[in-house]
Amino acid sequence: MSEHEHKHTHNHEHGEDCGHDHSHDEEEIVVAFSDEEGNEKEMVLVQTFDVGEDVYALLLERNNPEADGFILRLEEEDGETVLVNIEEEEEWAKVEAAYNELVAAQAEQE
Numbered sequence: 001m002s003e004h005e006h007k008h009t010h011n012h013e014h015g016e017d018c019g020h021d022h023s024h025d026e027e028e029i030v031v032a033f034s035d036e037e038g039n040e041k042e043m044v045l046v047q048t049f050d051v052g053e054d055v056y057a058l059l060l061e062r063n064n065p066e067a068d069g070f071i072l073r074l075e076e077e078d079g080e081t082v083l084v085n086i087e088e089e090e091e092w093a094k095v096e097a098a099y100n101e102l103v104a105a106q107a108e109q110e
Contacts, residue, residue: 028045029045030042030043031043031045033070041062042062043059043060043061044059044060045057046058046059046060046069048074049099051098054074055074056071056073056074056086056098056099057071057072058071059083071086071095071099072084072086073091073095
């Protein structure tokens with residue numbers, strides 16, 4: 001990912017062969033990202049979580065869910081939900097701490 005801010009509206013892709021568990025009513029949200037070389041990757045929004053008044057999204061690579069994911073802030077812009085890079089170190093520290101707490105809590109439940 002480049003250093004500049006990325007804003008993306010999300011696409012909904014859902015079909016019989018999407019590899020998605022169809023046992024619930026949620027749609028899989030897929031976002032296409034282009035890296036510095038122009039290679040496109042499909043990322044799936046796996047989870048959202050709140051930190052203060054902001055909402056953040058965890059995205060994992062659709063074809064490689066074991067790869068490192070991305071955490072981006074969700075914002076409303078002109079009635080659309082957009083994903084925005086976290087640029088400030090202070091904000092990132094808060095988000096990382098909140099995410100680590102969330103993961104720890106989920107691990108305890110398992």
